Amino acid sequence: MSRTPPVDDVIVNVDHNRGSRRQSRAWLGGLFRAVALAAVAVVLLVVLLTVTGQRTGEALIALVTGAAGTWYAITSATLVRAIPLALAGLAVSLAFRAGILNIGAEGQLLAGAAAATFATLAAPQLGVATIPLLLAAGCVAGAAWAGIAAFLRQKLGVLEVISTIMLNYVALHTVGYLVRGPLQESTHVFPQSFNIDRIAQLPIIIPRTRLHLGFVFAVVIGVALWWWLKDRAGGFRLRAVGANAHAAESAGRINVARTTTIAFLASGAIAGLAGATQLSGVTYSLYETISPGYGYTAIAVALLARLNPLGVLVAAVLFGALEAGANAMQRDAGVPEVLVSVVEALLILLVLAADRWRTRQVRMTEASI
Amino acid sequence: MVDGAKATNAALALIGITRRFGSVVALDNATMHVQPGTVHALLGENGAGKTTLMRVAFGLAQADAGSMELSGRAVRFSSPAAALAAGLGMVHQHFTLVPAMTVAENVALGGRGRFSIKEWAARVKEIGERTGLVLDPFARVSDLSVGAQQRCEIVKALARDVRVLILDEPTAVLAPGEALELLQWVKNFANAGHAVVLITHKLRDALAIASNVTVLRRGQSVLNASVSDTTESQLAAAMLGSSSDGSSQVSEPESAKTAAVSDVLVETRISEPASQMAITAHDFDMESRNSNSTSNASASSPINETHSPQIDATFDSLAGREVRSAGGEKRDFTRVVLRLSDVTSRDKRDVVRVNRVSLVVHAGEIVGVAAVEGAGQRELLRLLSGRIAQSEGDVQLPAHIGFVPEDRHQDALMLDRSLVENVALRDAGSREGRMPWNALQQATRTIINELQVVAGGAEVEARTLSGGNQQKLIVGRELADRPEALVVENPTRGLDFRSASAVHDALRSARAYGTAIVVYSSDLDEVLALSDRVVVMHAGQLLAVDADRDAIGRAMLGA
Numbered sequence: 028m029s030r031t032p033p034v035d036d037v038i039v040n041v042d043h044n045r046g047s048r049r050q051s052r053a054w055l056g057g058l059f060r061a062v063a064l065a066a067v068a069v070v071l072l073v074v075l076l077t078v079t080g081q082r083t084g085e086a087l088i089a090l091v092t093g094a095a096g097t098w099y100a101i102t103s104a105t106l107v108r109a110i111p112l113a114l115a116g117l118a119v120s121l122a123f124r125a126g127i128l129n130i131g132a133e134g135q136l137l138a139g140a141a142a143a144t145f146a147t148l149a150a151p152q153l154g155v156a157t158i159p160l161l162l163a164a165g166c167v168a169g170a171a172w173a174g175i176a177a178f179l180r181q182k183l184g185v186l187e188v189i190s191t192i193m194l195n196y197v198a199l200h201t202v203g204y205l206v207r208g209p210l211q212e213s214t215h216v217f218p219q220s221f222n223i224d225r226i227a228q229l230p231i232i233i234p235r236t237r238l239h240l241g242f243v244f245a246v247v248i249g250v251a252l253w254w255w256l257k258d259r260a261g262g263f264r265l266r267a268v269g270a271n272a273h274a275a276e277s278a279g280r281i282n283v284a285r286t287t288t289i290a291f292l293a294s295g296a297i298a299g300l301a302g303a304t305q306l307s308g309v310t311y312s313l314y315e316t317i318s319p320g321y322g323y324t325a326i327a328v329a330l331l332a333r334l335n336p337l338g339v340l341v342a343a344v345l346f347g348a349l350e351a352g353a354n355a356m357q358r359d360a361g362v363p364e365v366l367v368s369v370v371e372a373l374l375i376l377l378v379l380a381a382d383r384w385r386t387r388q389v390r391m392t393e394a395s396i
Numbered sequence: 397m398v399d400g401a402k403a404t405n406a407a408l409a410l411i412g413i414t415r416r417f418g419s420v421v422a423l424d425n426a427t428m429h430v431q432p433g434t435v436h437a438l439l440g441e442n443g444a445g446k447t448t449l450m451r452v453a454f455g456l457a458q459a460d461a462g463s464m465e466l467s468g469r470a471v472r473f474s475s476p477a478a479a480l481a482a483g484l485g486m487v488h489q490h491f492t493l494v495p496a497m498t499v500a501e502n503v504a505l506g507g508r509g510r511f512s513i514k515e516w517a518a519r520v521k522e523i524g525e526r527t528g529l530v531l532d533p534f535a536r537v538s539d540l541s542v543g544a545q546q547r548c549e550i551v552k553a554l555a556r557d558v559r560v561l562i563l564d565e566p567t568a569v570l571a572p573g574e575a576l577e578l579l580q581w582v583k584n585f586a587n588a589g590h591a592v593v594l595i596t597h598k599l600r601d602a603l604a605i606a607s608n609v610t611v612l613r614r615g616q617s618v619l620n621a622s623v624s625d626t627t628e629s630q631l632a633a634a635m636l637g638s639s640s641d642g643s644s645q646v647s648e649p650e651s652a653k654t655a656a657v658s659d660v661l662v663e664t665r666i667s668e669p670a671s672q673m674a675i676t677a678h679d680f681d682m683e684s685r686n687s688n689s690t691s692n693a694s695a696s697s698p699i700n701e702t703h704s705p706q707i708d709a710t711f712d713s714l715a716g717r718e719v720r721s722a723g724g725e726k727r728d729f730t731r732v733v734l735r736l737s738d739v740t741s742r743d744k745r746d747v748v749r750v751n752r753v754s755l756v757v758h759a760g761e762i763v764g765v766a767a768v769e770g771a772g773q774r775e776l777l778r779l780l781s782g783r784i785a786q787s788e789g790d791v792q793l794p795a796h797i798g799f800v801p802e803d804r805h806q807d808a809l810m811l812d813r814s815l816v817e818n819v820a821l822r823d824a825g826s827r828e829g830r831m832p833w834n835a836l837q838q839a840t841r842t843i844i845n846e847l848q849v850v851a852g853g854a855e856v857e858a859r860t861l862s863g864g865n866q867q868k869l870i871v872g873r874e875l876a877d878r879p880e881a882l883v884v885e886n887p888t889r890g891l892d893f894r895s896a897s898a899v900h901d902a903l904r905s906a907r908a909y910g911t912a913i914v915v916y917s918s919d920l921d922e923v924l925a926l927s928d929r930v931v932v933m934h935a936g937q938l939l940a941v942d943a944d945r946d947a948i949g950r951a952m953l954g955a
Contacts, residue, residue, distance in 0.1 A: 266817075267810060274809055
């Protein structure tokens, strides 16, 4: 959904095969954007490292090596971290596209992880059906957690920005209770759940790495969402409601309440899937810090991608790389990991400011006519 | 017409004002002199620069060139506060009141230093006694009628002791009676020695009270004259320029004077079916893309012969009238398309907005709804277009109903989306499967061509279009699949002559192929110009009225 400058439209208007041409331009634009953002991230990091008096060269080498230096780093550090960011990012972008400010991907993710943990209890009986069941449980729990906010919004007009943030804390502390109570490991020493059964663990898709099947989920859902939003009537309805709910209702005769509710629930389901996937593919047990804020970073990922599902996949890999690199930087060069969080935040601010600026240019042109 | 002596006497003089926005020249050497003790009308089409010129005067925009004098003293205002301090006030077309605050608080806004609500309330009272603009200082603005809000806006300016008052389209939102009252007040205010600039596109308002007039066209002051030295036809010619063709037409001047304008403007009246039909036939036919030219003649000529559209036309005389449309399908013009039987509608707070209304609209007729603000017409139109459900009674509607709501930015468009996506919005609620983007792109181009929408292509954002072109796109969209019925609400509000005329033409040609049309406009003359018959809505009820304009006006006010 990138903006095309008017001059492009004039050019493509005379082109009969314009659909594909426009897409290839959008592709190139998106690729350029991703590369530019990565470059900006590195520049920002260098500045920050220099200002804080770190050994810049050493830190950068550790960062790059940790994120992309080896095959193992790419697959097992960067991409594995990108999976929950991508899934939660898709959840956020779907909701935002419908005009729903779902800030609750974090809580929905935790709900999904907790429900999936419960589902693994049935592993001995279910065997190979355990994984589908736990994934489904994660989706349902995520949707239900979002459903609370959706219900409050629909029936009582409670702002979802507020309710979803609050529900994040409820989810976090519920998990805290579960891992000290009903789901605690058998020694009752650590605040975490039992290890899930081997049959409940997601298969590794590339041997001798940690890259699990969740990667495929993220890619498939990303591509499917992109196609659905672009090409299907239901996707258009969702986007129309997000663009202008009044017009969608009046001119499009779209059932806005139904559309937003479904989008909200679907968003929660995808976030819940992110939680279930993280449990079943990475941590193999439930604990409070199973998500180091993936649900919040996901908002950044979605915004960075301008809510485009394909862009979310790319942005998730970028953030996955940054976080993997930050980890290595702290470990190998002794540079605090939070420095990278600062870079992430600055990136988002930059992107938002740039978008605002572009919108203003358009509006100023319009106002002057 | 401009001389030095005038400039020094003027309460407000704007000399050679030029203002550019990027590459667009909004004001090009515009000059006007407002004499004390007079009302000075500032006329021009939409986008001619009237409001921009006054924003420059009021310090909301800065001139790129030119100078300004207030009572002979050269001034330049960097902000509205500076203008107010110097005795120049402006009342904007769109109110700038804080609805949650009281009248006195709104009037006090922008003041400095110690704030005493008592003093401001006393000031509001005092101004009311002195000028007749009576308001309860402690009433909440959100509880006030539109007319009272207008008074509050003026009192806000008067509380700063302004000597020059700019009024931007002050009658646009008022009922006829309120408008008359306001204009009378403006006249008196000027007679007391103040100067008033009246921005308007209503010739009749301007000529009723103004002593002098300035006409802007494309940012240039093309005419500065005293009203006694000029005729309506001169003014209209100045506003439209020589490039205007015979097809553009005004909807508002209904007075006898307007006859003089008809060399420039083709006037359409209910009593003149011939000219009405001439416009219907002369261009734009939505059918033309899927049929040959015979559709035009076959669709419109039978009406031309048999249809004598009186306001109170009884449909007995139209019995048997039918035409064959382009597709060869029979269009029965006596067929009832929309029917409300004893329908009541309540809003969320359970207040009755539409009270036991019955109405029948036939294929191929335009029914005009006349009403003052808030008489229930908003709900009536939404009932007729199927956008809300009735609380009681029986509603019969066809499957395809086009709807053109008055607030196009809120209810009709996705401003940040392409024209294609905006066209796709029609029927989006019931569409299944894939979006037929290629067909929708084609449909958008057809609308752009047929309604001559000025746009940089089908993929530009709706935001980049001017208001008139946005409206043409909406009308084209709602008429694109030849709906059985069309409901339109203030279809030309804020539009210039040419766009308004294009919208009117589109409505008439839709009538020609048998669409049942309901039109509401807050401009009574527009209702009269478009409609085959008129119903008046007052306090939620529909009234039958005589054809007479004054009778309709009285019925609207419930007199």
